[in-house]
Amino acid sequence: MSEEIGTMPRTKTIELDISKRGFTRILGGPPETVTMKSGANVLYQGESVGRHSTGDREEVIVVLSGRGKFMSIGGEDHEIAKHMVAYCPPNTEHDVVNTGSEPLWFVYIVAKAKV
Amino acid sequence: MSEEIGTMPRTKTIELDISKRGFTRILGGPPETVTMKSGANVLYQGESVGRHSTGDREEVIVVLSGRGKFMSIGGEDHEIAKHMVAYCPPNTEHDVVNTGSEPLWFVYIVAKAKV
Numbered sequence: 001m002s003e004e005i006g007t008m009p010r011t012k013t014i015e016l017d018i019s020k021r022g023f024t025r026i027l028g029g030p031p032e033t034v035t036m037k038s039g040a041n042v043l044y045q046g047e048s049v050g051r052h053s054t055g056d057r058e059e060v061i062v063v064l065s066g067r068g069k070f071m072s073i074g075g076e077d078h079e080i081a082k083h084m085v086a087y088c089p090p091n092t093e094h095d096v097v098n099t100g101s102e103p104l105w106f107v108y109i110v111a112k113a114k115v
Numbered sequence: 116m117s118e119e120i121g122t123m124p125r126t127k128t129i130e131l132d133i134s135k136r137g138f139t140r141i142l143g144g145p146p147e148t149v150t151m152k153s154g155a156n157v158l159y160q161g162e163s164v165g166r167h168s169t170g171d172r173e174e175v176i177v178v179l180s181g182r183g184k185f186m187s188i189g190g191e192d193h194e195i196a197k198h199m200v201a202y203c204p205p206n207t208e209h210d211v212v213n214t215g216s217e218p219l220w221f222v223y224i225v226a227k228a229k230v
Binding site for chain 2: 008009011015016017032034038064075076080089094111113114
């Protein structure tokens with residue numbers, strides 16, 4: 001992994017590992033980025049992230065393995081699986097749950113949604 | 116795939132397919148999102164995206180398969196491979212090239228970087 005130096009965002013790469021259960025930080029926000037934050041999650045069978053909102057940030061989820069459900073509270077439920085991408089608008093309470101037997105592994109990216 | 120209705124961003128999912136060589140649009144920007152855009156690329160051996168800058172947008176790349184190089188023009192080169200994530204700040208000319216023998220398959224997400 002190469003990290004930023006000083007306070008200006010710089011290019012960076014990180015290698016993910018499905019054997020790391022739970023949360024892995026990828027991008028922690030400023031000064032590492034301008035507004036973006038990113039992380040990976042490995043959820044085991046039946047596990048969920050928990051209901052939450054990313055506030056004024058919009059979110060993309062990229063599924064690397066497994067299957068589950070992406071649930072917008074008060075909105076639509078979506079089946080998700082390996083090699084699917086999900087989008088969640090700002091201020092949208094949602095949850096992600098592993099509904100399969102394999103680990104559900106996904107990357108999320110959030111960014112401030114100013115119009 | 117479920118699409119947005121009207122002009123407010125809505126939750127959405129899309130399934131990716133490595134057999135689709137080249138570019139696949141995932142999120143086209145407003146009104147589908149607030150500022151985010153996203154796409155997938157399948158590059159064959161030796162192929163590159165071409166030098167480009169995403170302007171005032173910062174970018175995350177999630178590699179689904181293959182291996183290659185993420186090159187920041189005038190900056191650092193990074194090896195990338197399956198299950199790696201790369202970050203690129205705004206106004207940073209860069210390129211992605213497949214340096215392996217398998218298809219290099221990645222998702223990119225860009226978002227306006229206003230501070």
